[in-house]
Amino acid sequence: MSDDLKATVNLFSNAKDASWADHFDHAMAVLHASWPDRWHGLPQVLEACIAFLDLQNHAQTTHSQDLLAAAREIADQLEQLSSSKAAYTEPSYHNRLHTADVLVSMSLMVSIETRLQGAMSPDWCSAALLAAVAHDFGHPGRVNSKPSELEESSLSGVLPILNKHRVQAEWIACIEHVVLRSDFALVEENHRRVQGQPFAWHADWLAVLLNEADILGSSFSAYGESLGRALSDEWRMINFPPFATVATSDGRRKFLQSLKFSSNAARILGVQERITAQLMR
Numbered sequence: 001m002s003d004d005l006k007a008t009v010n011l012f013s014n015a016k017d018a019s020w021a022d023h024f025d026h027a028m029a030v031l032h033a034s035w036p037d038r039w040h041g042l043p044q045v046l047e048a049c050i051a052f053l054d055l056q057n058h059a060q061t062t063h064s065q066d067l068l069a070a071a072r073e074i075a076d077q078l079e080q081l082s083s084s085k086a087a088y089t090e091p092s093y094h095n096r097l098h099t100a101d102v103l104v105s106m107s108l109m110v111s112i113e114t115r116l117q118g119a120m121s122p123d124w125c126s127a128a129l130l131a132a133v134a135h136d137f138g139h140p141g142r143v144n145s146k147p148s149e150l151e152e153s154s155l156s157g158v159l160p161i162l163n164k165h166r167v168q169a170e171w172i173a174c175i176e177h178v179v180l181r182s183d184f185a186l187v188e189e190n191h192r193r194v195q196g197q198p199f200a201w202h203a204d205w206l207a208v209l210l211n212e213a214d215i216l217g218s219s220f221s222a223y224g225e226s227l228g229r230a231l232s233d234e235w236r237m238i239n240f241p242p243f244a245t246v247a248t249s250d251g252r253r254k255f256l257q258s259l260k261f262s263s264n265a266a267r268i269l270g271v272q273e274r275i276t277a278q279l280m281r
Contacts, residue, residue: 009040011048011104020112021269023052027104028217032226035097042075042133045100049107049129053114058122063168067126070165074133074158081138091141092233099133101223105213106132109265113199113209116264124201127171131178131210134158141234148183155179174203181207182214191262199264212261212271219259219271221278228252253279 012018013026034040050056050068060068078099082090090096110128114120137154144150155176162172181190190211193204218227228247235243245251256279261271 008051009044009048011045012052020108020265024104024108024216024269025222027108028101028220028223031097031100031104032223039096042079042096042100043072045103046071046075046129046133049103052107053111053125053129054120055122055125058120060122063171064122064126066165066167067123067130067171070158070162070167071126071130071133073161073165074130074137077161078133078137088138089141091139092237093227093230094136094139094141094234098217098227099136101217102132102135102210102213103129105216106209108269109209109213109216109263112265112268113263116199121201123171124206127174127178128206128209131175131206132213134175135179135182135210135214142238143235143240144183144185147185148180151180151183174206177203178207178210182210187211187260191260194262205263208262209265212263212266215259216266216269216271219256220274224252224256224278228255 009030011027011030012023015022018026031040031045055064055068078096081088082096106128110125114125135151135154137157139150139154142150158175159172162175167175190204190207194208197205199205218224225247228251232243232247235246242251246255256275259275261267266272
């Protein structure tokens, strides 16, 4: 990465009257305009998200410090791994851009839920960022042949980092729960687990936030079609049959119809309205 790309990236809108949706649109535009030739770097994206959540200005606990230290090392390792063409072929969809999209989405959703609750939880905010940056660690561009297969592989890659930074057992268990349940096949069950419950900081709700953050970018019209093509390219490499339809207009419509959002954050971001507008075209 060149020196001029090491500076802090200004992801989120500086406008004083910016809405949550404005922040999302601004951040996504910055990320996608930079990929891949002017890529800012995943560590820089993570730092921008930490700053957006204002974590550096809140009283940090030992837990939050450890969680953020682990998240930073994971981001560093992902950047190094993906830049080493000889050691790792970065997938077309499950790449650093996708991880950055999820980090931005998670940051906004966590910020909205925090504002609604009226109190900041540095531990849970840090855990949310860690889950986002870890959930597709070292993704091989394949699909699961059994439940949570690739998610288990990602966990195997990040657990040594969590242990290195002395992340406590209860937080490791939380991250394991959330990452394992990021398998797309478990999304419907994850939403059922919190159905009728007000938002609260616990592992089941964090799993839902990660599920929503995982597909938030793809649900919006500005990026959904290009991301669909990237996923098609990724699946074509392994001859996974849906590669032929996922990027078609019919495939896009079926994808949008399948999406589930339960959080207050998604409601405030106007996600369902954007999906409905696309389906009515």
